[in-house]
Amino acid sequence: MSKKLALNGNTLRSGDPTLKLDLPWTAHPSIIITATSPGDLKWVYLALPLHIEDKISGVTIYYQNSSKLSFISQTRIVLQTTPDVAHVVHDDPTNLHSTVPASYTSAVGGVIVKASAVLELRLFFKNTTDWIKIGGIEIKYN
DSSP states (O other): OOEEEEEEGGGOBOOOTTEEEEOOBTTBSSEEEEESSOEEEEEEEEEEOOOTTOEEEEEEEEEEESSTTSEEEEEEEEEEOSTTOEEEEEEEOOOBOOSSSEEEEEEEEEEEOOSEEEEEEEEEESOTTOOEEEEEEEEEEO
């Protein structure tokens, strides 16, 4: 039986000091990500509260960009055990360019959770005035 896990972007984290993650408040219900310097390889991370032996079949990201020039450039799932080892088990290089609220589903080929699961999103910022909003994140599994 297929299940869906609904998460939101509020628990996204990043160690990149050039990224700023603004949490929701009354003026906006989603997290807004900006960058103090333009560029690629700006990652945000979300721990997935799944159990060992859960089988992931899809990830849906609800998002919006301020410009088509700044966007989510990669959707990745890693499994991590020891602090120095993370195994990439899903990697989707689809660029998400929408400037209106949109969703994208990345089909995952039945990844079986064998360790701590983490969703990683790679961001590209063309300009420091651009932003990327992330609302809901849905994980389909069984």
